[in-house]
Amino acid sequence: MDIREIGEFGLIERIESKLSSSHKDIIKGIGDDASVTQVPKGKLLLSTSDTLIEDVHFSLNFASAFNLGRKSLAVNISDIAAMGGIPRFFLISMGIPQKISVEFIDEFIDGIRDVALSFHAHAIGGDTTFSPGKLVIQITLFGEAIPGYVIYRNNANVGDYIYVTGNLGDSALGLKILDTKDEPSKVEEKFRDLVEEHNNPTPRVNEGRLIAENRIASAMIDISDGLISDLGHVCKQSKVGAKIWLENLPLSKAFQEFSREFTDHPMDLPLSGGEDYELLFTVDKGNVDLLNKIKHGFQTKVTLIGEIVRQDYGISVLDNNGQGYTMKKKGFDHFL
């Protein structure tokens, strides 16, 4: 169905009926000039914003509307997880080109709702508008955290160990696989998990919360631009350097088996591929025993991949022989 058949306000009502939900802290959700919420006593408000633009962040050829909805909210939840917080409320804005059907929006909103239900996030507002060019999706997510338990980027110390959750590089490899196909349905069964990691990342809220509650990490960030680029933010803000041990990087079986089919430089993917949405965090050596205890509560593995060093050493990637590894591409810059 063409969106013109139901009009802007028809579309808004349709979205509202799918997304509106109640929560004790939502005083007024979707449907007024602004939403009205309360922040529980003694809690801090976290807020983060991510824009996804067609043909920059996603391709309508590669992702279903449902998965696009899932990912749009998931990448924001990942930012809240990286602070050690819990997602709460979100506003969603869409710039919608003419080619998009009502059915597409329905499925997209179903995808958002799916992730929202999993992570107890509630829609409280937004904005829909026509877009003469590309589909534009913008979500602002609020989270909640306890004062004193928020984990920033700027507190990593020389000697801290560097850990990551999950595997690295699958998302970037999944994208490379998609790039070789006309459409996702043509992806062979054996590559499906890799493509799924790209289209459907899992934000690490539970892990971030456990890390924060136990005050294990000195710094934390989610890996969206690529390991080295995001580690670079931590190092810059903490005024430190880092050594990464190449052989320690956590790689999935599928990655180890298939990555060479799609690139001559497979290790560039976990180092700089981006969109892993895993947590990178630094841990004082005195907290390692505690980490090993609490990691049983994680829904994914956690891997020691390096160590924080002095700032003047910079960031280096070393193989088992202590030789430096040089990437072809350092990280993702939207304008380069």
Added chain:
Amino acid sequence: MDIREIGEFGLIERIESKLSSSHKDIIKGIGDDASVTQVPKGKLLLSTSDTLIEDVHFSLNFASAFNLGRKSLAVNISDIAAMGGIPRFFLISMGIPQKISVEFIDEFIDGIRDVALSFHAHAIGGDTTFSPGKLVIQITLFGEAIPGYVIYRNNANVGDYIYVTGNLGDSALGLKILDTKDEPSKVEEKFRDLVEEHNNPTPRVNEGRLIAENRIASAMIDISDGLISDLGHVCKQSKVGAKIWLENLPLSKAFQEFSREFTDHPMDLPLSGGEDYELLFTVDKGNVDLLNKIKHGFQTKVTLIGEIVRQDYGISVLDNNGQGYTMKKKGFDHFL
């Protein structure tokens, strides 16, 4: 200068250096996975989001980068004003096409900063990304309000008077004037104020706050889509109808003098033109004396333009003879 010369992170640093500011409730502003703020005890959090897309909401031929920055934040502040709230913190996201220069972004951010300083709003985060199509600007603004003093759309009652701040129609007429010119510099001096109303609207924060603090209004909304359309939201949510008295609509001198040069249906502009960013509010007749007292604190005039009636009467516009006026166009729908 081409943005590629400084790259994404160079651009972010540049924006951050212009916008970052401190406030006792900002614990972490721009520069982490999420911002961290606190909401003062006993205050409610308001949040609103507006997307401005090139060639839908603005034209780069008509508005300077500085004014575009001003307007992007001002339209969000207007939404907070319409709840009776005070603007506080905002996140700004931009999807930037290749044609946009670093200088353009500098001026745009200067425009944002100008409005932010006037209304005591502080940037706490955002997102910049490349856009393959149009320039996309998205701001999420947080505001603050006192419980019990927030004004919604759904509480207008039969018999309430309907008031608006300022003048109506100037913005729509200003846009019509711009449409006849190649560039804003060619606009004749006599039309400058009208064009300014379009490019540089003033959010009515002070008026909204006084209306809220004195509990004068039963319902309030800002006029962004057009008087009849926005009044329609109030009527629908309040389950009432409305009569608008055509001859009462507040028109500027410039509007009265020049509107017929640009349209055969001048009264359609104050009724449905949109982008006035004035407040429309409904007042119980018992509160009229109080309104007349507090309006001396307003920085703009306030005008009685109609009355709330029963829902089954619908919304009608009447001239001095009690005859109905029919608009050519009802309001703005982005998809029609």
